[in-house]
Amino acid sequence: MGPPQEDAPRANISFYQPSVLLMMGIPGLSQTHQQLASIPFCFFYLIAFSGNSTILYIIKRTPSLHVPMYYFLSMLAVVDLGMAACTLPTTLGIFWFDLRAIGFDACLTQMYLIHVFSVLESSVLLAMAFDRCVAISRPLRYRAILIKATVLKVGLAMLLRAVVSLLPIPFLLKRLSYCSNNSLSHSFCFHPDVMKLACADDITVNVLYGLVVILTTAGIDSIFIVVSYGLIIRTIIHLGASGKCWKTLNTCVSHICAVLLFFIPMIGISMIHRFGQNFDPMVRTMVAYVYLIVPPALNPIIYSIKSKQIRKAIGRVLLCKTDAI
Template sequence: MLPSQSFINISLFRPPDFLIIGIPGLEAIHGWISIPFSSMYTAALTGNGLILLAVRRTPSLHQPMYYFLSMLALTDVGLTLSTMPTTLTVLWFDHRLIGFNACLVQMFFLHFFSVVESSVLLAMSFDRFVAISNPLRYAAVLTNSVIIRIGLAIVARATVSLFPLPFLLKRLSFCPGKILLSHSFCFHADVMKRACADITVNIIYGLYVVLSTMGIDSLLIVLSYTLILHTVMALASPRERTRALNTCVSHILAVLVFFIPVISVSMIHRFGRHLPPIVHTLVAYVYLVVPPVLNPIIYSVKSKPIREAMLRVLRDKRQD
């Protein structure tokens, strides 16, 4: 009896493999579904890559606003690469097995780039606030060294906040056998719910991370735009008000494109257990795939300097 009990205990603590899924109920047409997904991933990588090249090759774009935009584009590339391998592997080859450690690595980078994107959007709102409220001191406040320190602080914040998550999951006991996850990538909330153990600490820490990063960021972004609107309304000329607000449109759209899906995913994971699995899956894809696709489109449409620089990069590539 004792040897069998010992075997069960060892099995419970052994890191399991996980099974990931594609689109629930649509497995028969995964090949067709892979076409729009492949197109979106290609568009995300191409669009954000063009922004990075455009800013790098255009001296007139070597300004704080476009440095922050480059940070956003680089973050979107990282977010895309975090989910693309497993998603396309499931859709193309129906290969659904992912190792425990590989799952934790993917989970860390997925959430890492999400927190970084939230922080970059906050930095961009600060950039717009300084540019509108104190334009004469804009270059003096946001120097290159300040921007570098902001970038390093963003990376450090995300790393410190998320570093404990994989270790908190590794301490849990998982039941023997392969465990089915709810997505084609590893979410912290999804993985921890598959444990055969008390996950109270994981829930509390996961909630703390969300509130202390994206929660605070969203509140500070709202505060920034409240102050921006107060400043804009004090301008005497309606033309000046319109011009000032137009510089914020791209950023506002990027904030909405990112935070609305984030809030939806959080709400569904906590209160939407009765919803069909396909709803959970689609909302998660919108959160992770759509912002990297739309951000380059938003900025290329609303920002003439970025659009012209991206077109120059494309022309140079054709000539080469």
Template sequence: MSNLQNTTSSSVIFLLTGVPGLEAFHTWISIPFCFLYATAVSGNSLVLFAIITQPSLHEPMYYFLSMLSATDLGLSVSTLVTMLGIFWFNAREISFNACLAQMFFLHFFSVVESSVLLAMSFDRFVAISNPLRYASVLTDSVIIRTGLGIVARATVSLFPLPFLLKRLNFCPGKILLSHSFCFHADVMKRACADITVNIIYGLYVVLSTVGFDSLLIVLSYTLILHTVMSLASPRERIRALNTCVSHILAVLVFYIPVIGVSMIHRFGRHLPPVVHALVAYVYLVVPPVLNPIIYSVKSKPIREAMLRVLREKRKG
């Protein structure tokens, strides 16, 4: 029976979906998507390069921002090929193993981004509640260990997912998916087998990573607000809160689409397929596009460093 399942899984072909009902306009739809991907890749690359090359940005806050930019780059690249392949060449087929690989990296970068946002909230908490000890608490070694811990956590949490899907039997023939990328909840529902274990483990991963991180972020900002309200001067309160605005916006930009995708897959079966597709695109494309814009607008050091890098490139 195991051999039969392995043979069946290895021969499965999935059919990816672009924008349901608008297949005739995929070439035109690809134009804004190309612009968004170009913005995400160039913006995050510029932020990353600016932080690496500018010594004035070698501080904990910007180290965490570089992790966020690297994660957004990974999230964009993990879906870029299949998405534009559908829009440009109608290349909808993807093998079972390629689908599992894309699924793993897509969820991996999502979990990493959630963890980085949590680390950034802790950074803001320390900076506001105990600024004199900021440099001694968030040392380079602490930041390196935090980054390695984030990667290890995402890897350990998501490593079982492909194997849990491989053990399932899929119906013969080409299997239609709901998106232009491989999403765990979408793939497992296509199995002709009992998926109870997959559902339970998938829910566990969501709650223990994104769910747990969001609760800790809320707790961090509750403590930050308590500290800010204890400040005597209104000007000091505004100045302290202003340092958190960029991070708060990044949190909202990430978590609102994530919650939307999770809710639609679990409770939105009656909604039109195009709604599922659009919410998924917002989840994948919007955070990598907006994060560099948010930080370049709200953070003067980042903005100046990015402009300095662009000027140096023009001179070179």
């Protein structure tokens, strides 16, 4: 009976999870330089929150914008607000107050939310591509296909897919034992970054599940986005270069910009975490910031510039406020 009692404590000691994890700001910068570096980040966050809130307000206040295209734009604005809100507390906490510690469970929660909003962004961009494809390829059936009930069902399906597909990831990380090193590479919690802290013999399940999630969400979405634009281009070619067709195609420019803003940094950060162990830490950090902070800030600007309806609605609201003053 003696040996089993001695082995039990060893088994407990062999499993270790840190109570806190330490996040990095921008590698190689002192605290003073970190505070100076926070200025552009504050600017991007300010633009993200004010721009996306304006888009939502304008769409809500303008009945003529209550159509599927702008319903999906509203979804994109909500997702961008969520993405910015997830990273803001820890990012500015590091830059302003040098608060690098985050509880392990809080880190897993932030990581889960970041990835949920990332999958949602990919899903919304796919829905917007489908919306443009139907509007250009089947203009007479557009309103019959994308009724309000259909848009709502699509939104709920996107939310369900993101929540359910990513739900196992925090639990897969909780089952691992971690080494004494508890330093993350970013100012937020990212799944590959947390996973690499584990000193378990086998993290194959975590790696494979993360790869499956990426392929079945952003991977499939990107393929269908390309297919949608292939159908759009085919329709334009068949109909000829009429002014109306090219005017309709022009409504896709802002969406194409949003797709490139999201997918290029996402592919970059995924490749760096999987294959770029020898990359400069500064490059890894900046690509991650571009992926999570730049799209929420630039998307409302792009849509405000390219959408005549949005510009007119903003002008009417500003004019009404000026008259009231």
